[in-house]
Amino acid sequence: MHRYDKEVRDKPFPAHGPKLLLIGDSFSQDFYNVIRESKAFPGYAISAIFVSGPCQMAWELSDLSRDIGKMGLKKCQSQLLNERIRRQVLKADIIIFAFNWQEHAVSSLSNRIAKFGFRKDQTVLVLGRKQFGNGRLSIGRLLRLSEDELSGLSLHSSDEHLRINQAMRESLPKSMFVDVHDVVCDKSGACPIFTPSSNELISHDGGHLTPAGARYLGMLLFRHELLKHYTGDLIGIPQDGYDGGRRKNR
Numbered sequence: 001m002h003r004y005d006k007e008v009r010d011k012p013f014p015a016h017g018p019k020l021l022l023i024g025d026s027f028s029q030d031f032y033n034v035i036r037e038s039k040a041f042p043g044y045a046i047s048a049i050f051v052s053g054p055c056q057m058a059w060e061l062s063d064l065s066r067d068i069g070k071m072g073l074k075k076c077q078s079q080l081l082n083e084r085i086r087r088q089v090l091k092a093d094i095i096i097f098a099f100n101w102q103e104h105a106v107s108s109l110s111n112r113i114a115k116f117g118f119r120k121d122q123t124v125l126v127l128g129r130k131q132f133g134n135g136r137l138s139i140g141r142l143l144r145l146s147e148d149e150l151s152g153l154s155l156h157s158s159d160e161h162l163r164i165n166q167a168m169r170e171s172l173p174k175s176m177f178v179d180v181h182d183v184v185c186d187k188s189g190a191c192p193i194f195t196p197s198s199n200e201l202i203s204h205d206g207g208h209l210t211p212a213g214a215r216y217l218g219m220l221l222f223r224h225e226l227l228k229h230y231t232g233d234l235i236g237i238p239q240d241g242y243d244g245g246r247r248k249n250r
Contacts, residue, residue: 005032011047013091020044021092025053028098030209031127038218041230055079056099057112065104089116098127100207106167125226128168128180131161132191132203150199154190162189183220
């Protein structure tokens with residue numbers, strides 16, 4: 001994962017012009033990489049607020065998972081959502097939340113988002129989880145595959161991933177939720193491992209994007225109904241995309 005997000009982390013907004021705020025963990029960093037690779041949101045001032053994965057969308061310590069442990073509680077005390085973050089949120093025109101979402105947060109996510117008190121003229125989006133395989137990618141196996149086999153390779157997402165994504169789909173408004181899994185993967189839950197045209201690895205760990213993965217995901221995501229208006233100079237949007245019916249599950 002190439003972390004360009006450092007150039008926008010906690011960056012103050014200018015007085016004028018459209019403003020985009022990203023809030024989240026390393027998946028939010030990934031999305032900034034997607035924006036950068038895709039040249040999306042042209043003309044927007046972009047700022048990012050980083051929140052560690054275990055601390056996601058918590059206003060109070062009671063919002064955290066019971067499994068977080070003492071070290072996690074200590075870490076998250078300084079990353080709770082607060083009035084300072086809320087003031088930055090209310091300056092933005094578009095706010096995008098992106099986390100490796102966990103069940104404890106998803107169950108009350110709508111209420112946690114509502115606490116910001118967004119204005120009617122603000123756009124609020126929530127990016128769903130992404131997972132390219134279920135941790136079963138074997139380098140040895142990849143080395144034995146031909147280019148044609150690599151091009152068609154896909155792996156199924158975990159049951160946990162699918163369950164959390166379904167919960168988000170059911171609980172969040174369609175005007176807010178960007179279902180990343182649905183954009184990238186097929187209906188059986190199988191997701192590509194390599195880009196279709198150049199056979200470049202999409203993710204090195206199943207969750208975070210390589211530079212090629214960021215470009216590929218951008219080509220798909222910025223065709224989504226909720227993101228297609230922010231494409232800017234996006235070039236080379238594939239017409240084939242990912243067709244699960246043509247890929248081989250491994």
